[in-house]
Amino acid sequence: MKIQQEQIRAYNESHLVTHKRKFDFIASEISDLEAIIQKLQAFQIAIPSWALGTGGTRFGRFSGPGEPATLEQKIEDVGLLHALNKSSGAISLHIPWDIPKDTETIKSLASSYGLVFDAVNSNTFQDQEGQTHSYKYGSLQHVNPAVRQQAINHNIDVIKQGVSLGSKALTVWLADGSSFPGQLNFREAFQNTLQSLQEIYKHLPTDWKMFVEYKCFEPNFYSTTIADWGQSLLLANKLGDQAYTLVDLGHHLPNANIEQIVSLLLMEKKLGGFHFNDSKYADDDLTAGSMKPYQLFLIFNELVEGMDARGMDHAKGLGWMIDASHNLKDPLVDLLQSVEAIQLAYAQALVVDRQALRKAQNSNDVVGAQEILQEAFRKDLRAVVAEARLRDGGSLNPVAQFREMDVRSKLTLERGTNIKATGL
Ligand code: PSV
Ligand code: MN
Ligand code: MN
Numbered sequence: 001m002k003i004q005q006e007q008i009r010a011y012n013e014s015h016l017v018t019h020k021r022k023f024d025f026i027a028s029e030i031s032d033l034e035a036i037i038q039k040l041q042a043f044q045i046a047i048p049s050w051a052l053g054t055g056g057t058r059f060g061r062f063s064g065p066g067e068p069a070t071l072e073q074k075i076e077d078v079g080l081l082h083a084l085n086k087s088s089g090a091i092s093l094h095i096p097w098d099i100p101k102d103t104e105t106i107k108s109l110a111s112s113y114g115l116v117f118d119a120v121n122s123n124t125f126q127d128q129e130g131q132t133h134s135y136k137y138g139s140l141q142h143v144n145p146a147v148r149q150q151a152i153n154h155n156i157d158v159i160k161q162g163v164s165l166g167s168k169a170l171t172v173w174l175a176d177g178s179s180f181p182g183q184l185n186f187r188e189a190f191q192n193t194l195q196s197l198q199e200i201y202k203h204l205p206t207d208w209k210m211f212v213e214y215k216c217f218e219p220n221f222y223s224t225t226i227a228d229w230g231q232s233l234l235l236a237n238k239l240g241d242q243a244y245t246l247v248d249l250g251h252h253l254p255n256a257n258i259e260q261i262v263s264l265l266l267m268e269k270k271l272g273g274f275h276f277n278d279s280k281y282a283d284d285d286l287t288a289g290s291m292k293p294y295q296l297f298l299i300f301n302e303l304v305e306g307m308d309a310r311g312m313d314h315a316k317g318l319g320w321m322i323d324a325s326h327n328l329k330d331p332l333v334d335l336l337q338s339v340e341a342i343q344l345a346y347a348q349a350l351v352v353d354r355q356a357l358r359k360a361q362n363s364n365d366v367v368g369a370q371e372i373l374q375e376a377f378r379k380d381l382r383a384v385v386a387e388a389r390l391r392d393g394g395s396l397n398p399v400a401q402f403r404e405m406d407v408r409s410k411l412t413l414e415r416g417t418n419i420k421a422t423g424l
Pocket of ligand 2: 323
């Protein structure tokens with residue numbers, strides 16, 4: 001199904017008066033509002049193909065109705081999101097969960113929804129049918145060179161597929177590690193991983209990036225070979241200019257200061273991008289901003305500050321992606337909520353009085369600096385984000401309109417129930 005422009009226009013029409021009132025109020029409080037709205041309009045957040053179906057946990061999975069069964073249907077889903085919020089104009093594919101049969105057809109389908117292909121993701125954390133060697137004990141780190149070679153070849157193949165789709169980055173996330181002390185020689189595992197990544201790196205087109213994702217634990221419970229930003233940065237530095245660290249918000253030990261990590265990676269020109277999500281405990285993959293909205297704002301505060309200081313284009317400088325999993329909620333609604341939360345955090349960071357903050361920092365005015373940040377964080381900028389969408393032809397309230405139109409029931413009529421989307 002497709003959401004027609006006319007349906008969005010009609011929805012907006014009936015909510016315009018309320019929106020105008022809220023917008024005019026907040027507009028009177030912000031000085032460079034037009035520039036902020038333009039930045040919000042330019043900002044696009046990629047949707048991962050694996051987040052469009054129900055994720056489940058290792059204890060069970062309760063599928064939702066009308067899940068996408070094919071790559072075509074996943075693209076259709078992202079098209080629905082983008083029609084409503086005008087900020088989800090890219091899809092990130094996980095291979096081999098999503099293999100385009102006919103690249104040209106898939107590309108033109110995506111562009112009919114205004115979508116492009118973001119980073120492609122390789123998968124060497126699961127064994128695939130017909131595969132010669134198992135990844136049970138790792139992939140790029142494996143003690144057996146034949147297993148490493150198989151994983152290298154897979155990544156090279158993913159790059160090739162990405163090239164034909166128009167992607168510009170490869171994301172490598174490895175489950176490699178060990179679950180018991182003594183199982184692994186840490187140094188050898190790291191060196192094997194580096195050598196394998198170096199082989200893959202040789203196949204990167206010159207205008208591509210390699211994102212090296214880290215994760216503190218899980219599925220291995222004793223050590224992960226790329227466990228934190230230091231280990232990822234070490235690899236990215238050794239690999240070369242096209243390699244970057246990717247920050248997945250859920251991949252840190254509790255209470256890690258992610259905003260500080262972000263600031264330093266950006267300073268080192270090694271921040272590749274994000275997998276946005278939120279968590280209370282670990283890699284919960286919950287809706288962005290649902291647990292720690294202040295943390296999300298502080299991350300964007302560092303991004304705006306660091307990118308401005310380096311003259312970077314906010315919209316194009318980094319990879320902006322969501323990485324989420326849905327056990328209870330409708331995945332599409334959840335993704336709309338995540339995009340909205342990310343945009344709100346970005347908008348709040350854009351209204352920080354940066355000059356005043358610098359002044360407070362340089363005079364050790366601790367209270368003043370804190371007040372400046374909280375002043376921005378506590379501003380209700382929902383009408384500003386809605387205005388940016390309105391100007392782009394999106395919905396004033398994507399979540400409410402999705403529910404009001406009962407999009408999921410329509411998808412279920414078309415697709416049926418009891419479908420398991422490929423993914424986790
Ligand atoms: C791993 O936890 C991860 O965050 C990686 O980004 C994967 O690519 C993604 O989840 C899907 O498995
Ligand atoms: Mn991730
Ligand atoms: Mn994860």
